[in-house]
Amino acid sequence: MDFYDLDLSDNTLDALDDMNFTTCTPVQEKCIPPILDGYDVLGVAQTGTGKTAAYLLPILSMLDDGGFPKDAINCVIMSPTRELAQQIDQAMQGFSYYMPDVNSVAIYGGNDGNRYEQEYKSLKMGADVVIATPGRLISHITMGNVDFSRVSFFVLDEADRMLDMGFSEDIMNIAKLLPDTCQTIMYSATMPTKIEELAKSLLKDPVIVKLSVSKPAEKIKQSAYVCHENQKQKVLKEIFKSHEQQRVIIFSCSKVKVKEINRALKSYGFNCGEMHSDLSQAERDEVMYSFKSGQTDILVATDIVARGIDIDDISMVINYDVPHDVEDYVHRIGRTARANRDGCAITLVRGREVGDFMKIEKFLERTIEKLPLPKHIGTPPEYKETKNPSRRHSGKRNNGSKNSSRRRNGNGNNKRSTRPKGNSRKPKTASNNKKENK
Incomplete structure (x- = not known):
């Protein structure tokens, strides 16, 4: 329409x-x-x-x-x-x-x-x-x-x-x-x-x-490393040996871990910044400006930037932790391959997160490629669902109740009054150029 x-x-x-x-x-x-x-x-x-x-x-x-x-x-x-x-x-x-x-x-x-x-x-x-x-x-x-x-x-x-x-x-x-x-x-x-x-x-x-949850863009190349928690930082270093270290977002499920990852990457000499709810508004603005303008190559963040943040040229998304649910996975990796660009999404899956990652694969109706760990990193856990998967606590509150009704116009009708149709606008013609609204 x-x-x-x-x-x-x-x-x-x-x-x-x-x-x-x-x-x-x-x-x-x-x-x-x-x-x-x-x-x-x-x-x-x-x-x-x-x-x-x-x-x-x-x-x-x-x-x-x-x-x-x-x-x-x-x-x-x-x-x-x-x-x-x-x-x-x-x-x-x-x-x-x-x-x-x-x-x-x-x-x-x-x-x-x-x-x-x-x-x-x-x-x-x-x-x-x-x-x-x-x-x-x-x-x-x-x-x-x-x-x-x-x-x-x-x-x-x-x-x-x-x-x-x-x-x-x-x-x-x-x-x-x-x-x-x-x-x-x-x-x-x-x-x-x-x-x-x-x-x-x-x-x-x-x-x-x-509207049904869309599958991730086809231009996103998805893959995963199955590894132990204490192997993840080594895997990150390995990823950046073979991938460009610019326009990258690393997602983690907790702000504590975001801080740890950012400190570790800085110690390795990477140009990175962190985004989480502990930052003041001025600090958040500075971090986002630095990343958007290319002054910072890697942004380590919680899901605070998984939705609603419009940055078109992200080359790679790394899930340091498996997201809480399928929708979060889609939102996270959807930060890359925007505006018809190519993109890469890599997830680090520890043993207790295998079950959650299998649910993501089931939703996507595909098996995501599992990349082999380099020998110097060590032996990975098996890719099979454990009997006692990790539990997640959301800390949600109960809802209250209140009813509201639709707005009515001055005549008491449910529908708004039709505005007068003038001739101030030029008619739409078939020759008009149309550009897809993003």
Whole structure:
């Protein structure tokens, strides 16, 4: 479907023209119409499918059409991480370029008092769109800085990640402050029981859009080393003997191990940096800028950069630990082979993780090549599932409950009023060049 086929405002379409976005992704095609019609929406689709535009475009279009209070917060978008909040804010600036009356503020922790004061002023003045991480927004709510009584749109982006990070209680406390007429939109990469329960609590008669988890790009060359935990650093050194040491991300499941890996690589003389939740916002920004600009060759990170971080030229992804589930594996290795480039993904599998890796192979419907360990590293464990696989603890909280209803317009109808069709836009012709929207 073409964006011109949707009932988006002229200013929204003009911004899309400038960004060379013409064709909808599947999640955009299926989610934008019901959002424009005022329905609550639950979208289940993995990262990289265009979910941000799938909710920003219809919301901005409706704000642009008018009819919303100028001195109130009209939309609240929740993000699990600062990095994703920043990227949503950047997308917001691009999509709203021709909407000078629509303003936004990004709210996230890890910054100084001046930034907090700026957030406070924006909240008090009634920013149209508030993009926030749960913890920081709760801080402002506790200080009495927020009035959500006239919010029309509530968006939960990457809801499964927020629940995994323990934000369930914060989300419910925020949702309780919203009016019953608020339209709620929720996106998740997975659909476990906890997400179903949250959806029942927050959404009223939602339109449900489910897109199956995609297989990794064919251009990603996947392989694995089966090794003991104490052999992994030696394997890393061996990998970098035969692979270029630039534009590489190494993923680990814990920030403690990220720090250990980074220290070890630095001691070997590698140009690397680390990314995890213990860093301040200024430190995170510096690390990401250094990596994106090529000043740092190797980034060692937790899953904080597995989703929502848009870097197109990653040459290799190394899973130092086997990811928690199939979706995490797909998200991690999906950082490479983007924009039709080639890429390489290598996973280090210790004995107790074999069962988890076998599940990944089953999902992929293929056997991933097992590379032999060099003799000087030692003997690897057998590639067979153990009887007592490692247990993983998520530390998740229970969900609360709250119902919200779809937004209604001033006439009490469920669907938004159709905007007047003018002749200000040039008709779409077959000769128009179309570029795939990523």
